Amino acid sequence: MGGEQTPVAGDGTIGKACDVLDQVAAFARPVRFAELLESSDFPKATLYRFLQTLTNQGMLSYDPDRQTYTPGLRLVRLAHAAWTQSSLAPIARPFLDALSAETGETVHLAQLDASQVLYVDKRNAAQPVEMYSQAGKVGPAYCTGVGKAMMAYLDETALDRAVSQQSYHKFTDKTLTSEAALRADLDLIRSRGYAIDDEEHEPGIICIACPILTSGGRMLGAISVTGSTERMNFQQLETWVPRVRRVADQIGTEAQTWRFPETRLNADKDRIQAT
Amino acid sequence: MGGEQTPVAGDGTIGKACDVLDQVAAFARPVRFAELLESSDFPKATLYRFLQTLTNQGMLSYDPDRQTYTPGLRLVRLAHAAWTQSSLAPIARPFLDALSAETGETVHLAQLDASQVLYVDKRNAAQPVEMYSQAGKVGPAYCTGVGKAMMAYLDETALDRAVSQQSYHKFTDKTLTSEAALRADLDLIRSRGYAIDDEEHEPGIICIACPILTSGGRMLGAISVTGSTERMNFQQLETWVPRVRRVADQIGTEAQTWRFPETRLNADKDRIQAT
DNA sequence: CTTTAAGTTCCAAATAATGAAACTGTGTTT
DNA sequence: AAACACAGTTTCATTATTTGGAACTTAAAG
Structure with missing residues (x-):
């Protein structure tokens, strides 16, 4: 491997x-x-x-x-700091809640880390979120909705590096397994504004994903709504695209505008209330 | 030099x-x-x-x-690995579930990191008190149940270091604020087998905590059950001590016995089901 | 157009990292 | 019991990296 x-x-x-x-x-x-x-x-x-x-x-x-x-x-301590200080995850949280409630489907927030997809937050219709057992997981970028959505909006240098670093393992018979095929799909994503994953990573799992961009065009991450072919098809799933795109835009705007709240030196983190 | x-x-x-x-x-x-x-x-x-x-x-x-x-x-990626590979947190999980269900109170699993308490897992109370602690967060050791339970079972060298590294800030009027007072309480904890936090960190918050030990006496962490003085007193809380101690022992034993399941090279972590 | 502050680069001197080989301790074979 | 194998640990001369004062380059303020 x-x-x-x-x-x-x-x-x-x-x-x-x-x-x-x-x-x-x-x-x-x-x-x-x-x-x-x-x-x-x-x-x-x-x-x-x-x-x-x-x-x-x-x-x-x-x-x-x-x-x-x-x-x-x-590392756990530092990662906690990374999560809370990030300008993306804490901001996106309420939006994910809302999106999850509306769609009733699994929702992901991901960022790109070393050309891999890193799931930063997640809503699963059934189960509640458990921070370090769900968030923190990594997955391939070339065959997931969030991965492709993010790659499509990298600048040229970063894109070249990312594309060349994929492993192109054929998870299903629909997986894109060449740089050329991936690049073609990325072009399509850019023109369409969102990415789809048509059972490219797991059979029966489909998803739509939108990039999160700043107004300057910098790519911060992506969000996705995932479904299963048993319960739905792309027609149904794609009805969520405008909603997802709007949420992605909102997160992007807020992430850019947002200033970290001023911390008073004293009463900042004493709310632990746990012994 | x-x-x-x-x-x-x-x-x-x-x-x-x-x-x-x-x-x-x-x-x-x-x-x-x-x-x-x-x-x-x-x-x-x-x-x-x-x-x-x-x-x-x-x-x-x-x-x-x-x-x-x-x-x-x-760091988030690495912390995820830390959490899943740890020989404590994944093992303790079902026990925490059970303890939480039985007591209906807030339950914590903590480990010691750089002489501080690091909360590794948590179950919320059935009637959730306002609670901000979450996995990954750190807290003081000298004025929390889990912190004192763990310090009490450190070996001499580690204990000296830990005791000297505490900051002894007076959170409430019951907080122990000297090395001597802390050491006296730790002696008591050792003889009694469990630690109590009597509003030493936050007013109105009390807790009992037991250390998790291997059969060789090595201290791995601690678990606690937390309550609020509004709903209960120590008499009631301490009825849980035998149960908590038994759970702590079970976790300690399992953690020691447990071998990490053999990972097949292929179908290891592809169960992400996320795009 | 200055001035000031924030961020970035340079390079000889100081320091830290390197790794082959030797050593230790533990458990196993002859 | 001695000899061996093995996993882990230490040593030390050599080599490569890190260091930090100072000079330089922006970017914003006066």
């Missing part, structure tokens, strides 16, 4: 440290030193010192019983 | 980079270069390059319109 390596290499020591973090995260389970060593380009001593330092910093966590590493708690 | 100057100890370049991340997160809002420079020990050029590199790595995110930095999306 190709493309798990970050060829971005550079950025000195910090870049290497981040690579190690990604590597640990990529295992999707607690991992031993020897396993990491095998899948790593670093020599033993170097990798060892990285793990020591990162663990010491709380970016990794080490289980002495099992002798395994996992991504650390400090 | 001495090196007594820096308030924040550094693990070389990586430690410094992490400090910068924390600093950005600590502002709790998008922050400009100049603001960071002012609150930083680093010289201009150094800080500048750190911000460049971290932004480039996705650990920070830069808003070109506003010229501000916030913690980056990559």
Whole structure:
């Protein structure tokens, strides 16, 4: 399964440290030193010192019983800050609530991270949102509605990089599996103003997605409404397009206008009320 | 060499980079270069390059319109991995569900991170009191039930460090504000097996908390049941202690026994069902 | 058109990272 | 019990990166 390596290499020591973090995260389970060593380009001593330092910093966590590493708690703390300080997710929240209530369908808010789709928030008709089990997930960009909607509005440089970094795995027989096919679809998306995913990632799952843009044309993210072919077809799903586009525009405008509320030094985060 | 100057100890370049991340997160809002420079020990050029590199790595995110930095999306992705790979949170989940259903009160799962309480999971009360804490949030350790429960079971070295790192701000007139008072309470907690928070953090909020320990005595975290003085007193709340302790023990045992399920290389995480 | 502040680049000196090899400790085989 | 294999840890001379004062380039204010 190709493309798990970050060829971005550079950025000195910090870049290497981040690579190690990604590597640990990529295992999707607690991992031993020897396993990491095998899948790593670093020599033993170097990798060892990285793990020591990162663990010491709380970016990794080490289980002495099992002798395994996992991504650390400090990341959770920092991610919480990332989520709340973002100029997109907190703003979009009420809009997602509304959109979810109106459509009764699954709604996603996504951003682009390292040419991948990162789901930042979600409304599922049935289940309530659980922050770190649902948001934070990543998915492919070339075969999802939000992914294509976002890529379509990247500037040329970023687009080239993003397009070339996709892995083009054929999830279904409708998946676009070439750069050319993807670029053609992106052109279509730009002229139409929204993206569709016609079972390109999962059979039976279709969706429409709109980019979130600032007035200056900068792409911030995307939102989508997802349905299943068992319950609906594209005709029905596309009736939501104007609504979704309006919501996307509103979020884009607000995100641009919005200033972070002034925090008084004292009574800002004392509302924890939890022991 | 001495090196007594820096308030924040550094693990070389990586430690410094992490400090910068924390600093950005600590502002709790998008922050400009100049603001960071002012609150930083680093010289201009150094800080500048750190911000460049971290932004480039996705650990920070830069808003070109506003010229501000916030913690980056990559942290959200990594935190998601931290949450799912942790040997505590996923295991504790069903137990929290059960405890929440039985008690009808707010239930927290916390871990210790840098001598602070980090809330890792949470269940809201049936009759939701106004509550702002959420997963990822941090709180003080010296005046919360979970915080004291965890500190009481640290080994001597870690305890000394933790106790000395508390800020001892007097939130209410019942807050313990000295190292001596805290240590005395921790002794009591050890002999009793659970911690109480008697409005020490917020007026009207009381709670009982039990540590989660491995059979080897290693402290993994804590769980708590929180109530409000308007609806109940300690007599009532403490009837839950045996139940909470049993749950904590079960979680501790499972966390120790548990092996991460083998991941098939193929059909691992494609169940995203999101476009 | 100045002036001031904010952000960016340069480069020699200082510092930190590197990694081959040697070492330690633990558990297993002969 | 000695010999071995193995996973993890430490050492240290070499090499590469980081550092930060100062100079430079905008961008806004007077």
